[in-house]
Amino acid sequence: MALSILALAGCSGAIPRTGPTKGEIFDSAVQKAGNTYVVEASQPVARATFYSPAMGFSSGFRNAGEIQPDIIHSGDTLGLTIWENVDEGLLGVGGAPVPLERVQVDSSGMIFVPYAGRVLAAGKSPEELRGLLTRKLETQTPDPQIVVTRSAGDGATVSVSGKVSAQGVYPIQRPTLRLSSMLARAGGVTIEPEIAQVTVLRGSQSGKVWFDSLYANPSNDIALRAGDRILVEADERFYTAVGATGRQSRVRFETQELSAIEAIAQVGGLSGIAADPTGIFVLRQEPPEVARRVLGLSNITSPQQVAYIFNLTSADGLFVARNFNIRDEDTIYVTEAPVTQFNKAVAAIFGSLSTVAAVQTVSAR
Template identity: 70%
Template sequence: MMRNFVRNVVAVLALTGLMACDGAIPRTGPTKDEVFESSVQRDGDTYIVVVNRGIARAAEYTPPLGFSASFRNAPVLQPDEIRPGDTLGMMIWENVQEGLLEVAGTPAPLTQIQVDGEGKIFVPYAGRVTAAGKTPEELRDELSQILGAQTPDPQILISRTAGDGATVSVSGNVGAQGVYPIERPTRRLSSMLARAGGVTIEPEIAQVTVLRGNLSGRVWFNSLFQTPANDIALRAGDRILVEADERYYVALGATGRQSRIRFESQELSAMEALAQVGGLSTLTADPTGIFILREEPEFVARRVTGQKTLQGAKQVAYIFNLTSGEGLFAARNFTVRDEDTIYVTEAPISQFNKAVSAVFGSLTTVASVQTIAN
């Protein structure tokens, strides 16, 4: 009689303790059922979408990187064209013993002439002459005609040195940051990056940004070679920045690691993202309750929900069931995006074990109490 009484008391205390712990059990976040309670189907504000391979395809959308038509359609600069800020080397010979510019047969020492902001240069006996927009050969012909009216058959040699008017700046993760002239071998983006020592980070995650006046464009470094149109012609004053991919996602819940994780490749699947954080917790994770939370643009929200009248961006919670083959393949094909949140719910048995542990320490302790009672 006494033994049965003690056993009954233990059982009552256990049930009472479990009831007292309801709602106060430590956990990593909401359960699967609680997430469903926030769904639109239950008067919430989140669309719950079960992921299969069809949904994975429908949700495929990556904000594109690339250059606009103004970047792509710009023609290659003629490297010999003179621009404001350039420095010209000039020598003039005259076909007379006592010339205007020569001294005893020595050519005029006009070795360095700066092209001013208006694109002009000053040459003695020729005055201010427009040089910008011309090639050295065209400028030579013009000066020959002007000076030819004052001295017979002048011989002029002009060379162009790329100066302030034909340079770009290269910064970020490159071998040698600096200001570089646009020359014949470096008229395109890829060759200019090579001139700056190449990228110093993994090419897979390197992004290249070009700023041109008020315009900007960004591409993956690898795309300069995969898509020739991205290897744009440079313009004077371009600013080139090379930096690592800044995209990230957040992992929460019953995963091996809860943190903010950077992308390690240009494309990342849900399966790869889970592996990157150490997979599911073998003790607590519910493999039927894995969520990816994001705000979808209108056209994607319409595709994945099947509702063609949705207006504006919508909160969508994609749920994966990794206990089925379809779920495993769907997770492998589903693309994770920048700022996604991956949340893994805890299994119901995990909550039960925590409740028992909160009262008795563990189920083993309960068995010990019953043994004593017996």
């Protein structure tokens, strides 16, 4: 009977389990004509696997200077007030000021002013436009006095959406010329700053940075342009933990960098009654440039399946797991200890994991 139990424990399909054994994963390695490279995790391997997908703004974003908020743009709304130095003027009588409110700058950058006609306003400051209108009107009325005001930024606006306190369309003004100040104008982010990502869309270009890098790296605090779209989102990266862990689940990153040991802790650690601490795997699709470094193979040109194995029964193994970074869409798989399979076999025959004494009694008969 004891031999039957051992045979049952050794039969992979005879008893339930959480997944493949450590030996079965090694059997599927490239070295044994499989499709997965199995690599023992070490400090050099942890360094070689360090890879962070590019984030940041291109030079086009970073090198763009601050706009002049007083410059008139298409879409702006202007206010004109005109005084004429005669009792019977072109636009009014008795020398009273003539207000022209909400004069819209059209898509061509033009405005229409009576007796001055269509005038190019876009690209000029209010003072430059005042001078131009004065010259056009003074040929018809003596010494006209004109005041030009601009509803600040009506044409030079950005949209802010996502995880901010007040989503909306905001004018670019002197206090909000740069990304960080515009986010502050929108009430700041409503999620943990460490996991907040900021995307800026400008025409066909886009760039993404971590929110806190706006302050850690001033070059990321870019100058804004009219029409920019700003989106604040939480970090969407995740990893999956399966096998003999405290909790099997799909887990969001809670920090910008996450080590293997931290990822295991996030799901409740290893199962004390089932896990094999010498058979912990991190499974991932490595990009070719990382695969070449890790495997020492210069001819790799495509992504490769790699299974990194950790042994947490030594201090060195724990330090390796602490220095090994988990990446987006990684899978952490913890194999079951051989004794767990034996106990399941015992339970399958005797109905209890605590019947070892009964096994000995039966085998003695």
